[in-house]
Amino acid sequence: MQKNYFGGSMLKKIKKPTWSTFLVSGSTAVFAIISLISVFITINTWQTQREAARPYFSFKESPSIQLTHDVSFEFKFVNVGTHPATELTSKTLVFPENLQEQPILIDTYSVVNDIPRDTATSLLLHLDPSQLYPAAPDLDAYYIVISLDYRDPILKETYHQIIFLKWPGVNHGHVQPLIHMEAGEKTQVIQYIQNRDLLSLP
Secondary structure (H helix, E strand, O other): OOOOOOOHHHOOOOOOOOHHHHHHHHHHHHHHHHHHHHHHHHHHHHHHHHHHHOOOEEEOOOOEEEEOOOEEEEEEEEEOOOOOEEEEEEEEEEEEOOOOOOOOEEEEEEEOOOEOOOOEEEEEEEEOOOOOOOOOOOEOOEEEEEEEEEEEOOOOEEEEEEEEEEEOOEEOOEEOOOEEOOHHHHHHHHHHHHHHOOOOOO
């Protein structure tokens, strides 16, 4: 007689999930989520530290303005990052505040040597006296845009930095100091640069 292996005492009981099973499964899921969050935080921390270590240029002191045989500006930049900067190149534009004319100066400059942390480098600009007469008691305002490109030799990354400044000119014989552009001015200046294809903006 053929035995029925699907009936009687041969039928195996299916175990029902217990509370301990649910707790173990839940703990595993929570552990996995926490692990993912930990990885995300670690990556973010690493990226933040990496970004903080990159070279970055800031003004060492207020730019100087000289009115002698011409109008000249001297900018002293210092590398405030941890890593050195190499292959530094700059392109500077000087143009009237009315944004209706072409730049009176387009200057390029490069530094061959590496610039370590806390090391300064200078950028000197001379404006053509036929464009801007230094002895005039009043001079109109001008915008100055300085574009910096440099490389981090440790991270093997290239960085782009743009500085937007305004020189209010000379008012009744008083030379005005350089200031940073306001947000509205910066927007108009970017449009001016893009319309004339003067710089590659990020």
